[in-house]
Amino acid sequence: MPSDMTTDERASGALRVLEKACEDYHSALVATSEELRSLLDAGSATAEARAGRTAAELGAFAVGHIDIEKFAAFERTGEPVAVTEAPRLEAASRTLLSLLEHGNDLYYVNVDPGADLRDAVARGLGRAGRAFGAARTVELARSGKYDEATHGGWTDSFPPTLWSRREKQLAPPLVVEVDGADLRPGGLADFLDGEQKIVLVVRGVAPPAALARLITPGLLVVQTENPADLGAVAEAAGPAIAALVPADACHFTHSPAADGGRGRLVVRHMPTEEPKRPLGSLSVFQQTEAMRHLAALAAGWGLSAPETTAPSGDGASVPAPAASAADNLAAWILRQADISGMG
């Protein structure tokens, strides 16, 4: 079995949730591939084939009102593809066709234990992004600007760092399976732009608040045990990331679309105890810091959560008094920062 096949039912479920984004990308692939094929075939196309293409391009309004064959005779076929361009265009066409042969595995990456999460995501996006590389290759070849040294590898891999703003709006979604011990998502911020959607399916024990560090004003961040929460990612206008984590991790949603402070960050579950053991290369301090970060944000924006015990920096748990969880957390943060005496 290829390594990039879904092994976790949660990953299959995530792909189903992202089905529409996958279909949108697939449709763009089909359209680009057909457009390129018609360009390559233009020189040798029969009158019948040209008329078929013209009929499609004119659409239903023309039916009964325009004689397609006559109209097609006046369509410019473009300058014939030059001998020197043809190999580039054929390579681009092969790339698009090979991407079309993929099923949903085009949108899935499995991170081997111990491997780097950021590298694996870059590889997955670079693979699907070959479509952009192919389209760019065609444009460059047709305009005589193609340079093998600069553009040569774009049909093999076209990483997100090269994507244009428009390409990022069409970004392929990605579902990533990764061990909890390798869940260091900070580097993924590089890719969260345009309409990029990433879902991490976490295997085994996970750091409690790994995605908290990704919370920024315009990014939808979901960390949850419940696959149903992924719907927000599929519907988000803008970039979004989610992680399916074990039940004992933090569960929260940061939604930029939420109006005002309250409801912007909803923490549904906060572990009662702080981490006690390192996880992979993540120290106890690092895991705890992520929890503190989440707690601080929740306190600042108004926490909507079940009653919890906030983690403390020195490893001791602070019992929750009768006040609201938000008040508790705010008070705790003020104590930690020792700014209570400021006037």
Add this chain to the structure above:
Amino acid sequence: MRVLVGDDTAVQTRAEQSRIRTTRQPQCTVEVVSDSGEGAQKCGQTFGAVSAKMGNGVWTVEIIPAEIQPPPRSPAGASGNRIRIGEGVVTNWGDRTNVAIAFNEQVLLARHRLDAIEEDAILLVENMWATHKDEDIRAEWAAAMDELGQANYRIIEVPMEEECLTIVENARKGKNMFALGILCWIFDRDMEITREQIAHAFRKKDPEITERNHELLELGYSWADSHLDVRIDVTPGLSPENTLVMNGNQAIAYGAVAAGMDLAAMYPITPATSVSHQLGEMFYKFGGVVHQAEDEIAAVGVALGASYSGKVAFTITSGPGLALKTEFLGLSVMSEIPLVLVNVQRGGPSTGLPTKVEQSDLLAALFGQPGDAPHVVMAPATIEECFHSMITARRIAETFRTLVMVLTDANLATGVQPFPRPTLDPAWQGSLPDMSPVPEGKAPYDWDEETGLSRRFIPGTPGGMHTLTGLAHDENSKVAYASAINQKSSAMRSRKMAVLQSTLRPPVVHGPESGDLLIVGWGSTKGAIEEAVDRAREEGLSASSLHLRFLSPLEPGLKGIFGRFKKVMTVEINYSDDPDMPYITDENRRRGQLAWLLRAQTLVDVDCWTRVLGEPLQPGAIHDVIRANVSKGGAA
């Protein structure tokens, strides 16, 4: 007969429910009318959408006052929606209303005085005005009810305010959904679909608002169930599967996206603006830009510039905006930069009737640019065609390097109709722009001597650098100094229209290919004309019709078709002189705009019948015209 609700003798008990009479009708026209801002349009739109989703044919028309905020309770301020539903496809708004629900008696009176209501119509009217504390209002109510009572309507008073106050504090914010509930009961609408439609309509509001509206809907339904004794069965006969329900402006927007258009540049103008609202939501998802420019002139300039750079751009406007765009439209023609312009026609001239329908821009669209500026003018006839016309317009604009105007109107723009969901085709997005290096010696206007066609040079194309100019120019885009150059370039631009015309098919005649009378129409009147022709034919009258989609160049074969009929006349929503009016002679008579065009092009004595009432034409009125012009023995 009048039922006074509140009167014990009229309120039905459960036991009396068995007396509820259900009448089956193949089609029925409903109106919801109120003052502006009371939500009658939302009620009507929702009722129309629900009916379409259940499988009824639907055509809706907005009833909009000329002023944005007219005085309350004034006949001139009637605002709302007319919804014609049918067992099968509905192609127009019909003749008169069978059921009306009004939030005050004055707006109902307005509809009565406009002869918009059928003689035996059922009228449901808010009755709070009868006991209003203001004596003048009570007097107005009494006078209006007296006037309405002269007709044979069945008037049912409804305590809308009283009922709605049990749920909301401000009944003005609730009557529309209460009224929707009543209509749902009368027409046995699927309440689940209705609830979903309400949730969709208020999806951007607080969920509590949807909840309140659901409660009001249920209240109206329940009130009707307890108090009304007539239900109307318009059985849904169409498959609601794979059907889209939208208005013409939405269809234009969807069509633009389907056609791969990148940029819509516009300046807000009624009734075209909502195209850009729809695009604003869609472009975010699919890529593209809505540019709201500082004025109409800038908008067309931006669209033209984007098109020059290789993008697929279009601009949207209505009559006064079309006038302002004139100079840039000439530049599009002269510089042969493809451009699509959508003109949603309204009443004119000047600011005219912003919210009302007319087809008075035809000649301005055809000939409004100074100098000789040949270009394409198309007119979709249905909401479905609004969608598909954008795809065709783009292709023609690019193939012929020219301006394509798409003329719709306020009737299509705001009317809602279901139509089959198009199967999207990537080919609609067109081919990649040709940016291959320009071969040595090729020029930016290297016109084919026979067709006038030439390759489009997009900035950035290697070897394609040239100076763009609106001045008369030669093949190299150099300003014309030799006398023959303007003659040749004018011929080349004109030749393209002839070439396009050579690819058009003769129009199809609705009805027999020959006979006594041929009605010719264009744009949104197709449904009403064909329904009128069908009615006339059922009476044994010899009438046919023909509907044009291409006005420039004109579809071929018209003279031959006209020659097979004893009389040819256009039916249009623009002004023409009545030949019987003072001072009007055959020599000075101003005719319908299409009639004028057809007479010039075919030399056939084409007559016309036109109206500018600020509303769509009624099939019944056209039917009367056919009767007047055709006797059973032949043309009158």
